[in-house]
Amino acid sequence: MNQSPAPFSVNRASAANCASCANCRWRALCLPSGLAGGALDEFERAVAQRRPVARHDRVEIGGAPFGQLHAVLSGQFKLQRAAPDGGMQVLGFAMPGDLLGLDAIGTGRYANDAVALSECVICTIPYASLEQLMAHQPALARRLSQLLSASLAQRQDQMLFLGNARAPQRLARLLLDLGGRYSERGGSATDFQLCMSREDLAAYLALTVESVSRLLSMFKQNGLLAVSNRAITLLDTAGLRAIAAPPAATSSLPVLHSA
Amino acid sequence: MNQSPAPFSVNRASAANCASCANCRWRALCLPSGLAGGALDEFERAVAQRRPVARHDRVEIGGAPFGQLHAVLSGQFKLQRAAPDGGMQVLGFAMPGDLLGLDAIGTGRYANDAVALSECVICTIPYASLEQLMAHQPALARRLSQLLSASLAQRQDQMLFLGNARAPQRLARLLLDLGGRYSERGGSATDFQLCMSREDLAAYLALTVESVSRLLSMFKQNGLLAVSNRAITLLDTAGLRAIAAPPAATSSLPVLHSA
DNA sequence: CGTGAACTTGACAGAATTCAAAGTCTGTGG
């Protein structure tokens, strides 16, 4: 472990998390969201199995045959893919309650690697069982369609943003996004530990490690945040949001001072 | 009409296209793919309705409440969204057989505008009817999940490519991709009419109009293609593919001569 | 305490945008 004790359970397995879908604190985000008591039991018995995952292990491997979906119970993952030129491209980071493998249903093969960034616990959901269940539980099928469509919409947003935003915008947005997701999960939106390397950040933002490092330093010098190794404290979220928003008018654009 | 007569039916409504799902030449790409005779009839009666769409009309409006999916029978659409800074971002181009509105199922609102780039014919598919049908036709539900997941995977690919590729790679890839899609639909992979403006191309590629224009000129000077207004002829697809591929090694990289 | 990986910082070069202007096409109205 290279992390200070996390202030909340997002990065740690806890017995309360693992008991059952009925008790799971992430149920509202997950597949069985909205399922009634009987249907929920059926779902859990037929479908969900829990297991721990060690740091650096991969739960899915890009190109491997698709068999099951994975729900993150605790810890964080990065979704990555080998670029044609040898580098690694990172598509995103998965946090507790997120579902992995949705992009494999259509093609029958996992699209990316899912690599654990910390000690994790996941639920594995065999897709064949899920399909059987959905055949006589239309509500479950609707839920899957919802999740798939929402993921699609989210990827589209991400694509547009990464395609059009400049480097400072991208990093500011990522930091605010991470904070927001921690906050949604009971943590602090402004004070958290990154569990990914600068290289991972760069690969996600389509920048170089150097650019990420420079930008973090610049944000720090401008009083927007405090950063020490992988510990981040967002000091001026309003300022960060102003940077994250694309340059709208010539109005009060926050200027970053390099020196 | 601003186009020369199209050499094939992709851009024109034809009676054969519009007769029914059973006779539709795009059925394999569409929702009822794989449906048997009886189920297919049921699908068609309950779900699909055809209508023409005039150039510049929008079939879907970003932010509007979701009610129905749309299948492109003939013509082409662009999917766009107003950027926060006032510009327009283009997410993609839809051709016959493509489905519109998949990103709205999860949120209940259309994510983007779908604007007709030519005279079009579409099928409208009320989603409420589709859900009823899927409740007792698990095969149809599976098909929708497949399409959703495949769209997700495709957007991911697109995101990674646009995020990491340089301008010439992006344009070369788009041209090859368009050619490939025309080819799949019975047209020429190397000889076609663009039905979108340079501005649309630029908005899709996350470049400026000037860059697109410059790149087209450069490709032309290097003998890779011929371009006259919106008529494109790909002369050296191997060369274009070499450019579209990210710079792998210091090997035989095609060098573009500016003068 | 030393070693290697991760991270930071600086100087420079290349790529793409921005700004500016000229040229071309399209569709409308006379």
Add this chain to the structure above:
DNA sequence: CCACAGACTTTGAATTCTGTCAAGTTCACG
């Protein structure tokens, strides 16, 4: 049928941003 106005497209020069290359520093771990 032709002329005109506006949108679309092309081209050029200067600027800005980000990547590349090269050190140097800090941190994690043995």
